[in-house]
Amino acid sequence: MNVRFEHLTGLSVTVDDIQYDPTRPAPPDRPHPFVYHVSIHNDSQETVNIFGRKWIVRDTDGDTLVVEGDGVVGQFPKLEPGQTFSYNSYHVIKAESSATGSFFGTTTQGRPVCARIPRFDMHPPLIA
Numbered sequence: 263m264n265v266r267f268e269h270l271t272g273l274s275v276t277v278d279d280i281q282y283d284p285t286r287p288a289p290p291d292r293p294h295p296f297v298y299h300v301s302i303h304n305d306s307q308e309t310v311n312i313f314g315r316k317w318i319v320r321d322t323d324g325d326t327l328v329v330e331g332d333g334v335v336g337q338f339p340k341l342e343p344g345q346t347f348s349y350n351s352y353h354v355i356k357a358e359s360s361a362t363g364s365f366f367g368t369t370t371q372g373r374p375v376c377a378r379i380p381r382f383d384m385h386p387p388l389i390a
Contacts, residue, residue: 267366267376272306273341275365277382283352292354294386298361301348302334302377304341308369312339312347317363317379319353334365359384 279299286295304310317329332338339347353361362381368374 265374267364267374270306270308270310270369270373270375270377272304272343273310273367273375273377274303274305275377275379276301276303277380278348280382280384282384282387286352286354288354292356294356294384295352295354296384297350297352298382299348299350300379301346302339302341302365303346304343307343308371308373309343310341310367310369310375312341312365312367314366315363315379316366317353317361319355319359319361321355321357321359323357325356329363353384355384355386358386 277298278301281297283295283297288295312334314332315334319327335349335351341347360381360383363379364376366376
């Protein structure tokens with residue numbers, strides 16, 4: 263079954279903050295953790311249930327990591343008109359990277375909708 267997700271006017275995403283956080287766990291091959299703060303805004307006239315997300319992280323070494331999953335940080339936000347859901351999470355990277363993606367949901371009428379996550383860049387500190 264091939265589902266087509268449509269952009270819902272008024273459903274949007276903002277990247278509110280990005281911070282390098284070396285206190286977060288990170289594997290040796292991706293030693294640079296970046297915490298990001300994101301908000302999903304529902305300024306539409308419809309209630310939206312967010313059930314999944316997809317992140318695409320590309321680095322300057324030419325590698326691409328795709329992360330897909332159910333929910334958003336273990337939750338399945340239900341956004342009534344005018345509501346916002348904010349959260350933070352993190353990516354671990356090995357080199358300068360950019361991230362973008364989408365959140366996926368359905369309206370209460372069952373219409374599949376999505377909202378794009380604006381691209382943001384992560385620049386690890388210079389290591390001497």
